[in-house]
Structures are given as C-alpha cells and as structure tokens.
Amino acid sequence: MEFPTKVALAQAVPVLPEGPGWWYEPKYDGHRTVLRRTDETVVLYARSGRAVTQHWMDLAVAGMELRPGTVLDGEAVIWREGRLDFAAAQSRAASSVTRARALAARYPASYVCWDVLQHPDPAIGDCRHLPYTERRAFLLELLADVEPPVQVTPVTDDRDVAVLWYDALREQGIEGIVCKRGSAGYPSGQRRWLKVRHADTVDALVLGFTGPRLRPHHLVLAVGDEGGPARVSARLEPVLAVRVGEALSGAVVVGERRAEGEPYTRVESDLVVEVLAGSGRHGTLTVTRMR
Structure with missing residues (x-):
C-alpha cells in the first residue's frame, strides 16, 4: 500500500x-x-x-x-x-x-x-x-x-x-x-x-487569498476535488475574514504576487470552506463558513 x-x-x-x-x-x-x-x-x-x-x-x-x-x-x-x-x-x-x-x-x-x-x-x-x-x-x-x-x-x-x-x-x-x-x-x-x-453548500479547498493574511479579502478556491480549477470567492464578510485569517496563520506560503492591485498569497493548507451551491456563475463564489 x-x-x-x-x-x-x-x-x-x-x-x-x-x-x-x-x-x-x-x-x-x-x-x-x-x-x-x-x-x-x-x-x-x-x-x-x-x-x-x-x-x-x-x-x-x-x-x-x-x-x-x-x-x-x-x-x-x-x-x-x-x-x-x-x-x-x-x-x-x-x-x-x-x-x-x-x-x-x-x-x-x-x-x-x-x-x-x-x-x-x-x-x-x-x-x-x-x-x-x-x-x-x-x-x-x-x-x-x-x-x-x-x-x-x-x-x-x-x-x-x-x-x-x-x-x-x-x-x-x-x-x-x-x-x-x-x-x-x-x-x-x-x-x-x-x-x-443539512446545508445547501459544497466544499472548497483554500489555495490562497488576496489582501492581508490576518483579514483576507478574497479566497482562491478549488471547488470539490482538490484538482479542480482555481476560482476566486466574493469578498469575505468581516467576521468570517478574521476567522479565516486565524486559521491560515500557520499555512505555508508557496508563492506571492500582485493581482488586480492587491497582494495575492498562495498557500499550502488543508483549510476547507463551504460555498453556496450554485454560486459562482460569474466567476465568484460565496463563502458561508470554514469547514
């Protein structure tokens, strides 16, 4: 095995x-x-x-x-x-x-x-x-x-x-x-x-984030299986952003660059969040909570 x-x-x-x-x-x-x-x-x-x-x-x-x-x-x-x-x-x-x-x-x-x-x-x-x-x-x-x-x-x-x-x-x-x-x-x-x-949501793996680590603005996500294409979430609600930032505090950074005028950080993390099922029709995803 x-x-x-x-x-x-x-x-x-x-x-x-x-x-x-x-x-x-x-x-x-x-x-x-x-x-x-x-x-x-x-x-x-x-x-x-x-x-x-x-x-x-x-x-x-x-x-x-x-x-x-x-x-x-x-x-x-x-x-x-x-x-x-x-x-x-x-x-x-x-x-x-x-x-x-x-x-x-x-x-x-x-x-x-x-x-x-x-x-x-x-x-x-x-x-x-x-x-x-x-x-x-x-x-x-x-x-x-x-x-x-x-x-x-x-x-x-x-x-x-x-x-x-x-x-x-x-x-x-x-x-x-x-x-x-x-x-x-x-x-x-x-x-x-x-x-x-019970929840009408699907899971997504966090691949990275935009904005500051302690209070990220958006998450870059792979929906479903980890090999899925990367997609950007809608802006996180303030309280959720703080909780996500805390959960990402120990994540390993594997790349940094700027995207659309703000820093984008790619991380190696096992953090999974829930996004509303059916969201993302226009390229963004609505994050409801950490999984």
Missing part, C-alpha cells in the same frame, strides 16, 4: 437512498484524517495527503494502541459542551505546530473511525477491495480493546434509523448522513459514496 493514499469521497444527493444493501453513517463536522500505525510510530495524513501528525499529536499518541500495520480512515473532531466544534478542529489543522499543541491542551481531539484500509495481519493486508461489510467487521475487531479518543462510528442498515439520526443529531453538530453500499469496496479517490447534508 502506497502512502499517502487517496481517500474515498462522497457525492451530494438530496435524499437518502432506499432499498436493500445500503448502510448509513453519521457525517461528522471535523477534519478528514487517515491514521497509519507503523512498526515504530503513528503517521496522520490529511485528505490532501499532507502529513499532519504534529497537529494532532494527542491522536497520534492514542493511535499507538493499535497493532502495527493498521491503516484507518476517519475524522479528527473536537467536542465542546456536548457538540462538535468544527471551528476548533479547523483551527488545529490550519495552525502552526506550536499553536496546535497549545490548542490540544485546551481542547483535546477524538478520532471517529469508519473504515480500515489495511489490516495488520499480512494474510489480509490491503483490504480496500473487500466489501464494506467485511471491512466493518475487521474494524470492530481491531478496535474492540482500544479506548477513546479512538472510537468507531455507529452505522445502521435501517433507513428509518438513518432518517432519525439525520433529524435528531443535528443539535450535536452532525451535519448529515453518508450512505455506502454494503457490497462495495473502498473507492479511493472516487465519489461513489453518497451524502445528504
């Missing part, structure tokens, strides 16, 4: 699919993370493939309980007062290493896991080709004796239960439901899972 590996993605749909063979999981408002337990340590990767171990050292330490050779897919989340705090998780992911450690001391993270990509038993190894139901069984086995903050997400094959989750868990910060075929393998880099979300 090569690292970093491409994670499976989900396509937005308006309603939960019906029929036999579907499995439903809560959709968490956090930071997508692949956890790899090697013989000697733990390495964490963001959805982009960038190593982010130093930003989530509390999860790396917890991951040492896993058997060497285990690779998991899940979400790094932060719970505050009984609900998910996405802003806290995104601040951790986008901050400097020093600040990330300080944030971890205040708001420790949890790792909610939903898939196993590699089994530590060499006879099984890379199990992405196996059906979801088999991978789920392996996941439960591997984490049976592992305590929080590493934990397995709940799942159901009952659509009525999934509908109940969709409505009842919103107050806890659960943003929707992810739907997977029980007979399907792990679709690395493909949008074969389905997701139903």
Whole structure:
C-alpha cells in the first residue's frame, strides 16, 4: 500500500437512498484524517495527503494502541459542551505546530473511525477491495480493546434509523448522513459514496487569498476535488475574514504576487470552506463558513 493514499469521497444527493444493501453513517463536522500505525510510530495524513501528525499529536499518541500495520480512515473532531466544534478542529489543522499543541491542551481531539484500509495481519493486508461489510467487521475487531479518543462510528442498515439520526443529531453538530453500499469496496479517490447534508453548500479547498493574511479579502478556491480549477470567492464578510485569517496563520506560503492591485498569497493548507451551491456563475463564489 502506497502512502499517502487517496481517500474515498462522497457525492451530494438530496435524499437518502432506499432499498436493500445500503448502510448509513453519521457525517461528522471535523477534519478528514487517515491514521497509519507503523512498526515504530503513528503517521496522520490529511485528505490532501499532507502529513499532519504534529497537529494532532494527542491522536497520534492514542493511535499507538493499535497493532502495527493498521491503516484507518476517519475524522479528527473536537467536542465542546456536548457538540462538535468544527471551528476548533479547523483551527488545529490550519495552525502552526506550536499553536496546535497549545490548542490540544485546551481542547483535546477524538478520532471517529469508519473504515480500515489495511489490516495488520499480512494474510489480509490491503483490504480496500473487500466489501464494506467485511471491512466493518475487521474494524470492530481491531478496535474492540482500544479506548477513546479512538472510537468507531455507529452505522445502521435501517433507513428509518438513518432518517432519525439525520433529524435528531443535528443539535450535536452532525451535519448529515453518508450512505455506502454494503457490497462495495473502498473507492479511493472516487465519489461513489453518497451524502445528504443539512446545508445547501459544497466544499472548497483554500489555495490562497488576496489582501492581508490576518483579514483576507478574497479566497482562491478549488471547488470539490482538490484538482479542480482555481476560482476566486466574493469578498469575505468581516467576521468570517478574521476567522479565516486565524486559521491560515500557520499555512505555508508557496508563492506571492500582485493581482488586480492587491497582494495575492498562495498557500499550502488543508483549510476547507463551504460555498453556496450554485454560486459562482460569474466567476465568484460565496463563502458561508470554514469547514
């Protein structure tokens, strides 16, 4: 198995699919993370493939309980007062290493896991080709004796239960439901899972910004998959601009120039924002919040 590996993605749909063979999981408002337990340590990767171990050292330490050779897919989340705090998780992911450690001391993270990509038993190894139901069984086995903050997400094959989750868990910060075929393998880099979300938005990866770092004016974004074309957002609302600036404080600068009379800074970042679905018809995108 090569690292970093491409994670499976989900396509937005308006309603939960019906029929036999579907499995439903809560959709968490956090930071997508692949956890790899090697013989000697733990390495964490963001959805982009960038190593982010130093930003989530509390999860790396917890991951040492896993058997060497285990690779998991899940979400790094932060719970505050009984609900998910996405802003806290995104601040951790986008901050400097020093600040990330300080944030971890205040708001420790949890790792909610939903898939196993590699089994530590060499006879099984890379199990992405196996059906979801088999991978789920392996996941439960591997984490049976592992305590929080590493934990397995709940799942159901009952659509009525999934509908109940969709409505009842919103107050806890659960943003929707992810739907997977029980007979399907792990679709690395493909949008074969389905997701139903409360918000009528799509995700966009931040590639850069115009204006000052602490209060950017516009964001340069890749909508959907990270390989999408770069597009410029509409001017950020003042409060959102401050929050984005804070999240970008630790981002690595990979290029600077001037564009249309103001500085443009290109960054290497895992910061994801939500833009209104259907916005951008004239080349701009309306950013609603950080993801």
